[in-house]
Every structure is written in structure tokens, then in C-alpha cells.
Amino acid sequence: MSDQAPEQQAPEQGDEGYALERGLTDKVLDAIDAMEARTLDTLLEPLHPADIADLLEQIGGPERRALLSLWSMGIDGEILSELDENLREEVIGYLPEGVLTEAVRELESDDVVDLVEDMEEAQQQAILDVLEDADRAAVEQALSYPEFSAGRLMQRELVVAPEDWNVGQAIDFLRAEDDLPEQFYHIILVDPVYHPTGYVTLGKLLGAPRQTKLRTLTEDSFRAIPVTQPESEVAYAFNQYHLISAPVVDEDNRLVGVITIDDAMVVLDEEAEEDILRLAGVSGEESLSDRTLDTVRQRFPWLAVNLATAILASLVIAQFEEILAQVVALAVLMPIVASMGGNAGTQSLTVAVRAIATRDLTGSNLWRVVRRETVAGMLNGAIFAVIMGVIGILWFGTPALGLVIAVAMVVNLMVAALAGILVPVVLDKLGVDPALASGAFVTTVTDVVGFFAFLGLAAALLV
Amino acid sequence: MSDQAPEQQAPEQGDEGYALERGLTDKVLDAIDAMEARTLDTLLEPLHPADIADLLEQIGGPERRALLSLWSMGIDGEILSELDENLREEVIGYLPEGVLTEAVRELESDDVVDLVEDMEEAQQQAILDVLEDADRAAVEQALSYPEFSAGRLMQRELVVAPEDWNVGQAIDFLRAEDDLPEQFYHIILVDPVYHPTGYVTLGKLLGAPRQTKLRTLTEDSFRAIPVTQPESEVAYAFNQYHLISAPVVDEDNRLVGVITIDDAMVVLDEEAEEDILRLAGVSGEESLSDRTLDTVRQRFPWLAVNLATAILASLVIAQFEEILAQVVALAVLMPIVASMGGNAGTQSLTVAVRAIATRDLTGSNLWRVVRRETVAGMLNGAIFAVIMGVIGILWFGTPALGLVIAVAMVVNLMVAALAGILVPVVLDKLGVDPALASGAFVTTVTDVVGFFAFLGLAAALLV
Numbered sequence: 001m002s003d004q005a006p007e008q009q010a011p012e013q014g015d016e017g018y019a020l021e022r023g024l025t026d027k028v029l030d031a032i033d034a035m036e037a038r039t040l041d042t043l044l045e046p047l048h049p050a051d052i053a054d055l056l057e058q059i060g061g062p063e064r065r066a067l068l069s070l071w072s073m074g075i076d077g078e079i080l081s082e083l084d085e086n087l088r089e090e091v092i093g094y095l096p097e098g099v100l101t102e103a104v105r106e107l108e109s110d111d112v113v114d115l116v117e118d119m120e121e122a123q124q125q126a127i128l129d130v131l132e133d134a135d136r137a138a139v140e141q142a143l144s145y146p147e148f149s150a151g152r153l154m155q156r157e158l159v160v161a162p163e164d165w166n167v168g169q170a171i172d173f174l175r176a177e178d179d180l181p182e183q184f185y186h187i188i189l190v191d192p193v194y195h196p197t198g199y200v201t202l203g204k205l206l207g208a209p210r211q212t213k214l215r216t217l218t219e220d221s222f223r224a225i226p227v228t229q230p231e232s233e234v235a236y237a238f239n240q241y242h243l244i245s246a247p248v249v250d251e252d253n254r255l256v257g258v259i260t261i262d263d264a265m266v267v268l269d270e271e272a273e274e275d276i277l278r279l280a281g282v283s284g285e286e287s288l289s290d291r292t293l294d295t296v297r298q299r300f301p302w303l304a305v306n307l308a309t310a311i312l313a314s315l316v317i318a319q320f321e322e323i324l325a326q327v328v329a330l331a332v333l334m335p336i337v338a339s340m341g342g343n344a345g346t347q348s349l350t351v352a353v354r355a356i357a358t359r360d361l362t363g364s365n366l367w368r369v370v371r372r373e374t375v376a377g378m379l380n381g382a383i384f385a386v387i388m389g390v391i392g393i394l395w396f397g398t399p400a401l402g403l404v405i406a407v408a409m410v411v412n413l414m415v416a417a418l419a420g421i422l423v424p425v426v427l428d429k430l431g432v433d434p435a436l437a438s439g440a441f442v443t444t445v446t447d448v449v450g451f452f453a454f455l456g457l458a459a460a461l462l463v
Numbered sequence: 464m465s466d467q468a469p470e471q472q473a474p475e476q477g478d479e480g481y482a483l484e485r486g487l488t489d490k491v492l493d494a495i496d497a498m499e500a501r502t503l504d505t506l507l508e509p510l511h512p513a514d515i516a517d518l519l520e521q522i523g524g525p526e527r528r529a530l531l532s533l534w535s536m537g538i539d540g541e542i543l544s545e546l547d548e549n550l551r552e553e554v555i556g557y558l559p560e561g562v563l564t565e566a567v568r569e570l571e572s573d574d575v576v577d578l579v580e581d582m583e584e585a586q587q588q589a590i591l592d593v594l595e596d597a598d599r600a601a602v603e604q605a606l607s608y609p610e611f612s613a614g615r616l617m618q619r620e621l622v623v624a625p626e627d628w629n630v631g632q633a634i635d636f637l638r639a640e641d642d643l644p645e646q647f648y649h650i651i652l653v654d655p656v657y658h659p660t661g662y663v664t665l666g667k668l669l670g671a672p673r674q675t676k677l678r679t680l681t682e683d684s685f686r687a688i689p690v691t692q693p694e695s696e697v698a699y700a701f702n703q704y705h706l707i708s709a710p711v712v713d714e715d716n717r718l719v720g721v722i723t724i725d726d727a728m729v730v731l732d733e734e735a736e737e738d739i740l741r742l743a744g745v746s747g748e749e750s751l752s753d754r755t756l757d758t759v760r761q762r763f764p765w766l767a768v769n770l771a772t773a774i775l776a777s778l779v780i781a782q783f784e785e786i787l788a789q790v791v792a793l794a795v796l797m798p799i800v801a802s803m804g805g806n807a808g809t810q811s812l813t814v815a816v817r818a819i820a821t822r823d824l825t826g827s828n829l830w831r832v833v834r835r836e837t838v839a840g841m842l843n844g845a846i847f848a849v850i851m852g853v854i855g856i857l858w859f860g861t862p863a864l865g866l867v868i869a870v871a872m873v874v875n876l877m878v879a880a881l882a883g884i885l886v887p888v889v890l891d892k893l894g895v896d897p898a899l900a901s902g903a904f905v906t907t908v909t910d911v912v913g914f915f916a917f918l919g920l921a922a923a924l925l926v
Contacts, residue, residue, distance in 0.1 A: 018696060018699055018700055018703060018822065020822070020825055020827070022825065022826040022827065025825070025826075025827040026827075029827075048684075048703075048704055050703045050704060050705075051703075054822070054823070057823065057828075058823070058825055058827045058828040059827060059828070060828075060831055171669060174669040174670055175669070175670065175672075177670065180666060180670045181666070183664065183666065183707070184666045185648055185665070185666070185707070201646065202648070202665035202666060202669060203643060203644070203646065203647045203648070203665060205669070206634065206637040206638070206665060206668070206669070207637055207638065207640065207643045209638075221511075233481060236481055237481055238728070239728060239729070239732060240481060240511075240513045240514075241511055241513060242513075242725045244646070244648070244724075244725065261707075261724050261725065261728065262705045262707065262724065264728075265701070265702060265724065265727075265728050265731065266702070268728065268731065268732060269702060269731060269735070272732070272735030272736070272739070273735070273817060273821075275739060276735070276738060276739050276742065276813060276817055277813060277814070277817065279739065279742070279743070279813075280742070280809050280810055280812075280813030280814075281806060281809065281810055282810050282813055282814055286814060288814070288818050288823050288824060288828065288832055290835075291835075292835045292838050292839050292842070293842075295835055295836070295839040296839045296842045296843055296846075299807070299810050299839065299843055300843055300846065302806065302810065303803060303806060303807060303810075303843055303847065306802060306803060306806045307799070307803060307847060307850065307851070309802075310798060310799040310802040310803065311799065311854070313798055313799075313802075314795050314796060314798065314799055317794065317795045317798070318795045321791045321792075321794075321795065324787075324791050324794045324795075325788065325791045328784045328787050328788045329784075330794075331780060331784075331787045331793075331794035331797070332777050332780045332781045332784065332787075333777060334794070334798070335773060335776055335777060335780070335797070335798060335801060335910070335914075336770070336773040336774065336776075336777055338798060339769060339772075339773040339776075339906075339910075340766060340769060340770060340773065343744060343765065343766060343769045344762070344766060346743050346744065347743055347744055347745050347762050347765065347766075349743075350739060350740060350742075350743035350745055351740070351743075351745055351749060351751070354736060354739055354740065355751050358736075359481065359483070359517070360517070360520065360521070360751050361751060362483060362485065362488070362521055363485040363488075364483070364485065364488040364489075364492075364521045364522060365520075365521040365522070365523075365751065368523060369751055372753075372754075372755045372758060373758070375755050376755050376758040376759045376762065379755070379756075379759045380759055380762055380763055380766055383759075383763065384766065384770060387770065388770070391774070443802075447798070447802075451798075
């Protein structure tokens with residue numbers, strides 16, 4: 001690194017990556033123990049706010065409290081923005097009023113919105129009260145848009161120019177303007193009634209002669225985003241069309257704000273995270289810094305649903321008590337069919353849930369995908385039918401048992417694949433998040449079909 | 464939309480989102496059937512390349528072939544870049560040589576790298592051959608860096624200025640330069656030996672007086688990325704530090720390229736996708752446009768691993784044939800314990816896998832998280848022990864059976880939580896992707912422990 005490099009550094013640079021260095025956290029914990037505010041300042045001050053937030057999340061509750069009482073003046077708005085939502089209220093509760101006021105005032109309006117939108121009303125009001133009037137109005141306006149909408153995500157600080165300006169006029173305007181946004185990449189062109197009609201990158205602006213008309217420099221990628229559009233759609237648009245920023249318009253198509261790619265990237269990341277957790281039956285809001293009882297509460301519903309489906313499967317098994325008592329090998333092999341079906345179903349449903357999320361599964365290709373999944377399930381079923389058939393015969397010496405498990409395997413893997421694709425598609429059509437609910441339905445289908453096929457065939461063939 | 468709006472539009476604008484309109488795909492299919500090249504052109508020409516690529520992915524193979532023979536002149540480099548990797552070679556195979564040459568030549572070097580890096584050598588060479596010498600050298604240089612490294616991701620087109628320049632010199636230089644990159648957001652400052660020392664946003668440049676020194680305008684967020692850094696680390700850095708672009712340096716710390724946030728966003732999206740699919744036992748490379756046999760091949764390994772673990776569980780059950788033959792209720796209830804354990808384990812392991820991927824689980828908080836998971840598992844185990852104990856007694860009228868399933872439930876849910884967190888951590892330490900392999904290990908643990916606890920207790924208490 002050259003000696004001109006700025007002070008701020010990744011906590012650990014190099015090929016190995018960016019995770020917070022263990023040694024640093026330990027040093028911070030030592031400084032907290034020794035109550036050395038100066039040492040803390042030396043350790044934390046060079047860190048990026050995002051890394052300080054990570055550190056606050058990774059240490060324990062008592063240490064966090066001690067750190068904040070020793071180093072409250074170090075907490076700024078950016079650190080609060082980066083903090084996990086579950087910890088914000090706790091951290092804010094420890095801050096002296098002056099520090100909080102200072103921290104909140106330095107944030108852009110979209111970051112204040114993000115900070116306060118999930119707070120309880122009293123705390124939200126306390127934070128809004130410290131804002132200057134214009135900023136408070138902007139935040140309150142943003143909060144009036146639906147949760148998870150473009151209106152919540154956008155910033156209101158933007159740079160516009162009349163669409164008939166030329167490059168020289170735009171550059172002179174920017175030079176004269178004192179209060180430019182902290183980050184901006186485009187100038188948005190507006191018509192006389194403030195409809196956005198295109199945008200020009202700063203690079204194009206800088207590269208063009210002064211007399212060039214701005215409207216001849218606009219980007220093809222321009223598209224306006226309705227202020228009520230869900231943020232998941234916004235993130236999709238940024239990812240699909242490689243947008244860097246996009247103007248946001250109200251119902252009259254008037255420019256009301258701008259969304260930049262870094263905000264869209266955060267949403268895209270959160271959406272994927274939520275899908276991953278929900279597919280595993282974990283609340284999308286769960287976080288590592290949750291307390292034990294929160295974890296119990298968040299895990300419970302899915303386990304309860306699973307218990308219900310497992311009992312349903314047991315009721316199917318109970319229909320075959322007689323044959324189970326006669327052929328105990330059935331009890332030994334029974335879980336294999338259900339487990340294979342469950343896994344094959346999970347494979348199909350995960351592919352389907354993601355394809356729905358990325359808009360790759362549409363009316364045009366649905367039936368082709370259903371056919372492919374079903375045939376693939378049948379073929380894998382056939383392969384495992386042969387394997388398990390042979391194992392069944394070798395293990396228990398009963399050819400009929402091998403036949404039973406083989407047939408059950410084909411049936412169950414085919415049904416698993418079919419359910420794995422159809423359940424999420426139907427749930428999506430019904431407006432239910434397929435990531436959240438598909439697993440329970442598909443598992444029920446594969447368990448019931450698996451046990452029924454295996455034990456039913458056994459009852460028919462083995463007595 | 465004002466009448467100044469550019470031609471290019473989202474296929475379906477509004478709150479409802481961006482999925483390709485069913486009607487449009489149907490019209491395209493009709494035009495293909497009727498072999499109407501003009502109609503095809505009218506339908507497709509206004510679409511964004513990313514949407515055309517989606518359409519090519521969603522229609523069937525024969526239709527795709529027909530479309531490409533009717534409309535090959537419409538295929539450009541951007542569409543090829545947007546296409547799913549599995550389809551690129553097929554589509555390129557259908558293109559006349561002139562169209563392909565034209566398409567490849569218009570791409571930036573990083574897009575050509577992305578296009579050719581997974582191709583077979585002969586086809587890769589054919590594409591490199593149509594490039595101009597300087598571009599080919601750039602692409603070959605990029606291909607010399609490891610796969611999935613910053614060197615593959617970066618573009619070589621960049622804008623630099625000596626660190627001692629002032630704003631006026633930089634602006635004059637940009638005005639005079641004919642060959643600016645298509646997209647750039649920063650000017651990178653370099654010292655005399657081409658080490659990057661900071662960067663200045665174009666916004667700051669435009670807002671500052673001409674005599675201001677560039678080095679007084681640099682951004683805090685500046686950090687250089689080593690050319691060999693894995694792309695997953697690069698994506699993490701962009702997301703964590705809200706970077707818009709970042710300079711890439713070689714081992715001598717010399718500037719060799721720049722990575723922009725849109726490329727990082729694609730990587731972030733791909734990484735999350737890969738984790739989701741791998742957690743479900745699906746190859747991270749699987750795609751909706753795969754053929755049936757590819758799907759069979761990609762799903763098979765995980766099912767085979769699962770079969771092995773299921774057989775292991777069956778071997779445990781086989782140890783208890785005697786008690787199973789005596790108390791058939793055990794066979795009925797047995798799957799419940801295993802299923803609850805499997806689900807609780809999946810919850811823990813998914814949280815752990817994501818926390819490892821997002822660097823939220825570190826040495827500092829590992830034991831706190833392990834403790835929390837174990838206690839949470841025990842508490843949920845206790846709740847479900849009571850529920851299942853009561854159900855067991857009511858269903859089969861045997862209090863001892865209720866006790867057996869209750870104890871087995873607590874044991875299994877606690878072990879599931881513990882395995883769910885420790886298995887991914889250990890795999891990660893061993894350099895194995897925890898998303899890929901954790902599921903098999905955790906399921907084995909929960910199956911074996913679940914069956915053993917339940918049947919073992921039953922053997923001890925019920926005879």
C-alpha cells in the first residue's frame with residue numbers, strides 16, 4: 001500500500017478476505033475489561049462503520065453495554081445504519097442524547113427512514129424530533145409509503161436538469177450548486193412538469209463538448225420506478241437491467257426521488273437471505289445476535305407444522321400395523337423411502353422457488369419444466385429402485401421385499417419431483433410466499449405417498 | 464411516460480413487476496411458427512438484451528433454433544452475455560460468422576472474458592480470433608488469472624490521473640480523451656509508479672473549483688483489491704463497504720483494472736443462488752434450461768449420499784428388530800422423532816451456513832452461538848416432548864411409550880441444534896463448502912441419534 005493510502009483500511013486486507021480479525025476483537029474486549037477508553041478509540045477509530053457494527057453484533061450483551069458507555073462518542077449515524085435491526089434499539093438506548101442527535105442528523109433521508117421504520121412509535125418520534133424540519137418532513141413523507149416499497153428505499157436528494165439544457169449549462173449549474181448529494185452518478189432530465197425523461201451519466205457529461213444537448217447523451221438503460229413498487233421488484237430491475245441509479249416517480253409520473261444501486265444490492269442480498277432461511281423453516285428476520293428465547297420462538301412454528309405433517313405420516317403407517325408386526329423388515333426399510341422422497345422433493349422445490357424468485361419460471365416454460373422434473377424424478381427413481389431392490393433382496397433374502405421397495409422408490413421420487421414443482425407454483429399464484437410454505441406441503445406429500453406406496457404394496461404382496 | 468422517454472421499456476412496467484409478459488412470448492412463438500422475420504423484429508427489437516436472453520431461455524429448443532435462424536442478425540454481444548451459460552454454446556453455434564464477430568467485438572473486455580471462460584478450447588479460440596489484437600491480448604491476460612478471481616471480474620478500461628493533478632487538469636484531460644470507458648464513476652489517482660492512492664467521484668470533481676487538488680477530494684471508501692482475490696470476497700467487500708467501484712492491483716500493488724458494483728452485484732447474486740441450491744442438494748450450476756438427463760445427473764449424487772445415510776439409519780433400526788416386533792407402535796411413532804430432528808438440524812445448519820458466508824460467525828461469538836442453539840434446541844425439545852408425550856399416551860394408552868418419545872425428542876432436538884452449528888463450522892475450517900456438505904452429515908447425526916434414542920429407550924423401558 002502506498003504512503004498516500006487513506007487511513008481507512010479493511011480490518012484484514014489481502015486474498016484471505018475481510019472477516020473481522022480475531023485478534024482485534026480480543027484487543028477490544030481487553031480494552032473494555034480494563035476500561036481504557038483511549039485504547040478503544042485507537043482500535044476502533046480506523047475501522048469502517050460496517051466493521052464496527054459487526055463487532056458490536058459479535059460481542060456479548062454485557063461487553064456491548066460496557067463498550068457503549070466507554071465509547072459512546074464514537075457511535076455515529078453510519079454505524080447505527082449498519083447495525084442489525086434487532087440491536088439498534090438496544091444500542092440507541094445506551095447513547096447520550098447529544099450523541100444520538102448528532103448521529104441522526106448526519107444521515108441522508110433514506111438512511112434515517114431505514115433506521116426508524118421498524119422502531120416502536122415512541123422511539124421513532126424521539127428520533128424524528130431531533131431532525132431539522134425539512135429533513136423530518138422528508139422522512140415522514142417516506143414513511144407514508146408502504147413498507148418495502150420504492151418510496152422507502154429512495155433518497156430524495158437528487159440532481160436534475162431541464163431536458164433542453166446543454167452540457168455547459170449543466171456543468172455551470174453543478175459548479176454553482178453548494179448542496180450536491182454525497183453520491184450521485186447521473187443527472188436526471190425533467191420536462192417542464194417534472195416528469196423524468198432520461199438521464200445522463202457524469203462520465204458522458206464530462207466527455208462531451210459544452211454545446212452538446214443533454215438529451216442527445218441519455219442512456220438506453222433509463223427506466224422510471226413507480227414509488228409504490230415493491231423493493232423486491234426494484235432489486236430485480238437493477239440486477240436484470242444493470243442499472244446504476246433510477247428515478248422514482250409518483251402516480252402522476254412526477255420525479256420524487258432516486259434509488260441507487262448500492263441500496264438495490266442490499267435489498268437483493270436480503271431477499272436471497274430471506275429465501276434461504278425460509279426454505280429451511282427459519283424466520284427471515286432471524287439474526288445471530290438474537291437471544292435464546294427469540295430463537296426458540298422463531299424456530300417453533302415450523303417445527304410445529306412439521307410435527308403435524310409427521311403425525312399425518314404416522315397415521316398412514318398406523319393403517320399397516322398388521323403387516324408391520326408380521327414383517328419387521330418393513331419398519332427397518334420404511335424410513336429410506338420417505339427420506340429419499342423428501343430429499344428429491346426438496347431438490348425440485350428449491351429449484352422452483354428460486355426460478356419463481358428470479359422470474360425464470362413463467363407460463364411459457366412451466367409445462368416443459370414440469371415434464372422435465374417428472375421424467376428426471378422417474379429416471380432417478382428407477383436407478384435407486386434397482387439399487388435398493390438389490391439391497392433389499394441381499395439384506396433380507398426376500399425377492400418380494402426388493403420388488404416392493406423398488407416400486408415404492410420410483411413412485412415416490414416421481415411424485416416428489418412433481419409436488420416439488422407444482423406446490424411452489426400454486427402457492428405463488430395464491431399469493432403465498434413459496435419459500436415459506438412449500439417445504440411443509442411437499443414433505444407431507446412425499447411422506448404420505450412414500451409410506452403408503454411402500455406399506456400398501458407390502459400388504460398386497462407379502463402376505 | 465412523457466413523449467421524450469426513450470424507446471427501450473421494461474416489457475411490463477408498473478407495480479406488478481418485470482416478468483416477461485406471457486402475451487409477448489406467445490406472439491413471438493406465433494411469429495416463429497409463421498416464419499415472419501419482420502414481426503419478430505418488431506416484437507424483439509424494443510426489448511432489453513437481458514429480456515431477450517430470458518425469452519431465449521424460456522422457449523423450447525426447436526423454437527429457439529427457429530428464432531435464431533429467422534433473427535440471427537438481431538443477436539448482439541449483450542444478449543450473448545446475458546444468456547445462461549448452458550445455452551451460450553448452443554446459441555453461438557447457430558449464429559452466422561459475421562454476426563458472431565460483430566457481437567463479440569462490441570463487448571468490453573470483462574464481458575468477453577465472462578463469455579468465453581467456460582467454453583471448450585476450440586470454441587474459445589474461434590472467438591478470440593475475431594477480436595482485434597489489443598482486445599485479444601487483454602482477454603488472454605484476464606484468462607491467465609485464476610477462475611473466480613478479481614482478475615477475471617475486472618475491466619481493464621479505466622480512467623486514471625496523476626495524484627498531484629488538480630480538478631481543472633482532470634476535466635481538461637477528460638474533455639480531450641476520445642476513448643473513455645462506457646461506464647465509469649471515479650477517477651483513480653496513481654503515483655508515479657502506478658500505485659493507486661485514492662479515487663475521486665465524478666460528482667465531487669464537477670462540484671469543486673478548477674484549482675482544487677484531486678487528492679483533497681478522495682473518498683474514504685477507497686480500497687484496492689488484489690487481482691487474485693476470490694470474487695466472493697470482492698462481492699463481500701462491495702456489499703460491506705458500499706463500494707461503487709474499486710481499483711484492482713497486482714502483486715506489486717500496481718493498478719491493473721477496475722471492478723464496478725454491477726459486476727459485484729452479479730457475483731453476490733450468484734453466490735446466494737449457489738448456497739440456496741447447494742443447501743438443497745442441487746448443483747449450484749443447475750439451470751431451468753438444462754435437459755432432462757443433465758437434471759438426472761446433477762440430482763443423483765446428493766440422492767446417493769442421502770441413500771447411504773438412510774441405510775445407516777436403517778442399520779440402527781435393525782438393531783431393534785426384536786422390540787419393534789413386540790411393540791408395533793414404535794414403528795408408527797419412530798419417523799416423528801427422526802423428522803423433527805432433521806428439521807431442527809436444518810434450521811440450525813442453515814443459520815450457521817449463512818452466518819459463515821456473511822462473516823457474521825467468527826471465533827469471537829462461536830461459543831455464544833453454540834450455547835444459544837443448544838439451549839434453544841433443548842427448550843423446543845422440551846415443548847415438543849410434552850406435546851408428543853401426551854399424544855403418545857392418548858394414542859396408544861401406554862404412559863411408558865409417552866415417556867420414551869418425550870425423552871427421545873429432547874435428546875434429538877438438542878443434538879440436532881448442536882450438530883447443525885458445529886458441522887458447518889468444522890467443514891468450513893477444513894476448507895469444504897459448508898453449504899454443500901453439511902446437510903448429509905447433520906441428517907445422519909439426527910437420524911442415527913433419533914432412532915437410537917427412541918428405540919434404545921423403548922428397549923430398556925418397554926419390555
